[in-house]
Amino acid sequence: MNIRESSHGYWSSSRNFLWVAAGATIGISNLTRVPYLMGEYGGSAFLLVYMLSLLLIAAPLLAAEWMLGRWARDDLIAGFARLADAASARRAWKLVGGMALAGAVLILSYYSIIAGWSMAYTFRVASGALSGVGEQAATEVFLELARDPERSLSWHTLFMVIACVVVAHGFREGIERAAIRLMPSAALLLLALCCYAVATTDAMPALRWLLLPDFSRLGWRGMIEAMHQAFFTMSLGIGVMMNLGVYLAVAAPVKRLALSILLIDLAFSLIAGVALFTMIFAAGLQPAPGLALIFQVVPRSLPSSVGGTLFGVGFFTALFIVTLCSATALLEPLTRYLIDRLRWTRVFAATSSALMIWYLGLGSLLSFSVIQDFELAGRNFFEWVQFLTASWLAPATGLLVCVFVVSIMPRDLISAMWGDRDRWLYPAWFFALRYPARLSLIVVLLYASGVLDWLVRFWTG
Numbered sequence: 001m002n003i004r005e006s007s008h009g010y011w012s013s014s015r016n017f018l019w020v021a022a023g024a025t026i027g028i029s030n031l032t033r034v035p036y037l038m039g040e041y042g043g044s045a046f047l048l049v050y051m052l053s054l055l056l057i058a059a060p061l062l063a064a065e066w067m068l069g070r071w072a073r074d075d076l077i078a079g080f081a082r083l084a085d086a087a088s089a090r091r092a093w094k095l096v097g098g099m100a101l102a103g104a105v106l107i108l109s110y111y112s113i114i115a116g117w118s119m120a121y122t123f124r125v126a127s128g129a130l131s132g133v134g135e136q137a138a139t140e141v142f143l144e145l146a147r148d149p150e151r152s153l154s155w156h157t158l159f160m161v162i163a164c165v166v167v168a169h170g171f172r173e174g175i176e177r178a179a180i181r182l183m184p185s186a187a188l189l190l191l192a193l194c195c196y197a198v199a200t201t202d203a204m205p206a207l208r209w210l211l212l213p214d215f216s217r218l219g220w221r222g223m224i225e226a227m228h229q230a231f232f233t234m235s236l237g238i239g240v241m242m243n244l245g246v247y248l249a250v251a252a253p254v255k256r257l258a259l260s261i262l263l264i265d266l267a268f269s270l271i272a273g274v275a276l277f278t279m280i281f282a283a284g285l286q287p288a289p290g291l292a293l294i295f296q297v298v299p300r301s302l303p304s305s306v307g308g309t310l311f312g313v314g315f316f317t318a319l320f321i322v323t324l325c326s327a328t329a330l331l332e333p334l335t336r337y338l339i340d341r342l343r344w345t346r347v348f349a350a351t352s353s354a355l356m357i358w359y360l361g362l363g364s365l366l367s368f369s370v371i372q373d374f375e376l377a378g379r380n381f382f383e384w385v386q387f388l389t390a391s392w393l394a395p396a397t398g399l400l401v402c403v404f405v406v407s408i409m410p411r412d413l414i415s416a417m418w419g420d421r422d423r424w425l426y427p428a429w430f431f432a433l434r435y436p437a438r439l440s441l442i443v444v445l446l447y448a449s450g451v452l453d454w455l456v457r458f459w460t461g
Contacts, residue, residue: 004071006073019180024326031276037226053230061234067254070248075097110386125316167335167350
């Protein structure tokens with residue numbers, strides 16, 4: 001039951017793998033949603049719960065997914081079938097691999113739409129088209145882009161082509177080389193934006209909003225949002241981390257790498273939050289959730305100066321970089337599956353995967369124009385895909401992974417999967433996976449289903 005050697009090859013080094021994993025985890029939510037949630041739910045009160053969730057929920061599950069992929073050395077579906085056979089469990093467990101693969105495909109299908117818009121905004125800010133815009137003008141500019149199927153399709157297509165080219169070059173020559181160049185560049189870019197914002201405006205309102213503790217605003221909802229965000233920001237439950245583990249060397253320090261990813265992920269969120277909200281409050285604006293923050297509030301916060309233009313170009317460039325690195329990690333699982341199952345070449349598998357996801361993304365793209373009035377239970381296609389993947393499919397898959405590792409796999413197989421390094425951490429990891437991780441994901445699913453809201457209404461009368 002020892003860990004097999006990989007027939008696909010390995011990452012060049014643990015340090016390079018760290019940047020690849022960082023690229024897979026750091027995305028739009030790190031730059032915008034985490035800072036917004038911090039301000040909305042009590043500053044460092046939310047941050048404290050978020051950090052504990054990263055440590056007790058995300059880190060154990062992240063290590064588990066890497067170790068499962070490293071032991072299986074196969075695509076997601078065949079890998080779970082292999083694990084089920086080794087655990088003498090029903091092969092129906094391979095459906096967990098199918099759920100994870102479906103999650104990666106669906107998320108990338110709408111993620112590429114937003115990434116394409118960020119590319120478009122980079123050029124719009126650089127041209128000065130968004131200089132000094134007001135609230136109505138900023139809204140009109142965004143809606144004009146989102147409701148124009150032809151232009152949105154062009155940016156969606158361009159982004160998917162770029163992601164496809166990277167993945168087609170291979171996991172080392174493509175994904176790894178892109179990550180080790182782009183992610184440090186994004187980090188330096190965000191750091192420069194933060195320094196500019198702090199040096200040119202008053203950062204205290206933003207720092208108070210982000211960091212001043214207010215536990216009265218946290219509440220049970222803020223705690224669940226922190227748990228959910230900690231899980232989702234690590235790209236867990238969608239097969240990405242398990243797929244990256246396929247190429248991980250036996251001697252790789254998985255536990256240390258997991259903790260390093262948490263720190264990098266948190267640093268990106270804090271730096272981006274200080275940079276963005278310093279500019280937003282300096283402009284006398286109020287934060288907004290979701291797409292409105294990125295494409296309406298941020299452009300309005302930019303000063304009508306060269307510095308403001310450079311800040312805007314830098315922000316949307318950083319946004320494009322992190323979304324591209326995430327997209328390549330999301331595209332790789334389906335590519336790996338087609339290579340292994342259909343014996344296709346990597347170029348053909350990557351192209352076919354990108355084309356399928358591009359086509360699926362048309363539903364999200366047209367949700368802002370042609371089919372915007374077609375709704376089911378108050379949600380359009382784009383909103384349903386977002387809701388089902390982030391609130392249901394990913395947490396449910398993550399919960400099943402926890403159950404499989406803790407309750408299905410024999411102890412000797414888990415021990416072999418862990419390896420000989422850091423044996424003293426094994427009991428703590430297993431305990432965290434059995435209790436905090438599983439219970440938290442159950443709570444997240446109950447919250448997404450509306451059961452918790454119903455219970456609160458029932459309890460409070």
